[in-house]
Amino acid sequence: MTSPTLTLVRGDITRQRVDAIVNAANSSLLGGGGVDGAIHRRGGPAILQECRALRASRYGKGLPTGQAVATTAGELDARWVIHTVGPVHSRTEDRSHLLASCYRESLRVADELGARTVAFPAISTGVYRWPMDDAARIAVETVRRTGTAVEEVRFVLFDDMAYRAFAARVG
Template sequence: MTTPRIALVQGDITRQSADAIVNAANSSLLGGGGVDGAIHRRGGPEILAECRALRASHYGRGLPPGQAVATTAGRLDARWVIHTVGPVYSASEDRSALLASCYRESLRVADELGARTVAFPAISTGVYRWPLDDAARIAVETVRTTDTSVEEITFVLFDERAYTAFSAETG
């Protein structure tokens, strides 16, 4: 296990080429807004079909926050989509361990699949309202300290604000 190379890209995660693309999913696994909706729309019905099968078998109540599971990538330029459910930000309760778990568990699943390149969004920073600077710190620190066989991690950041926050952490 080595420390993966970390890269930053400002853009659309559905346009990235990687072995695995991480989806900031909602617990239903059935698509939604933001990154989740974009991945399901661009990836096509194969992703939704596998998500429905997961719901019918192992995740009847949905995927819990901090966990990760893989499906096909459908029409995306990847072999797999790794779905992880980020926590909703709370000013009164520290949920940072759950956010870190999203990155750690996604890398664990990537290792099980044999993925060498992984593209991550900024998990929980959209409708789940996690402050960007804190989310970037947790994300970068977690991927740097997680034992993994993944060789390259690309954070695909939707806008300049997110790119700037992650740039500050990757130095």
Template sequence: MMSAMRTPEGVTVTLVRGDITRQSADVIVNAANSSLLGGGGVDGAIHRRGGPEILAECRKLRASHYGKGLRTGQAVATTAGQLDARWVVHTVGPVYGSSGSDPSLLASCYRESLRVADEIGAKTVAFPAISAGAYGWPLDDAARIAVETVRAARTAVEEVRFVLFDDRAYEAFAAQLG
């Protein structure tokens, strides 16, 4: 399954049903937790498949600039280790229903990830559905925020790929591309 559209800025936005750790892209975005030290879901899968190099760089970040962890809505790049990518951009999505369930924080994850991708010269970026899993953000709303934010972004990235793990997520994102 695949759907596509172009943004006003000329970015091709595609949807893919699959495993983000199997994507070939300049950047694979990690829906990280604030510790940057791995976790469950997409975060754990990226750390497992990418290997110890990713965790080693995350530990260096924690020892220097991010001693208290990465704040919700921010993004930072590391090596991609053994993934078929040049970099992993880690971003911390908000947990729905807590004090961090402000939609602007979820939008910031996408904007900041694209800003970091621009800084490192990436042309292709693969995103998961940030906050739509364990962090409990309602899937339809998460898809709307993701697609609207990418559609409005000013970026040099040429392709944004939303990599959706199941049919339900794919359909929610496809409805937003319509």
């Protein structure tokens, strides 16, 4: 296992042609706003159906923060969606280990699936208010340090500010 190639894309994660798209999900796995809502809308009802089945079986209380689980990608241009729950940023408690875990666990699930290309959003930077520069640092460092068979990690960034923050870390 080696470190994957890191690619930056400014755009819409739901338009990526990759093996797996990572969803910045909420713990309910039942859809939400931001990236989560966009993935559920474009991917169609098959994703929600599998998420409901996960809730009914293994994740009755929801997916814990920092963990990851896969479903079909439905109508997306991918084979799978890997759902991970990022932490809400706190000024009084260091939760960076949970944010790093989102990336590590998503790569672990990708390896179990046999995914070679994975698209990540900037996890926890929307309504969970993680500062973009710090989120980029944690994401890039974690992916570089995690042994994986994934060949390409594509960070798909919604706006110029996010793109610049990740570009500063990727080098």
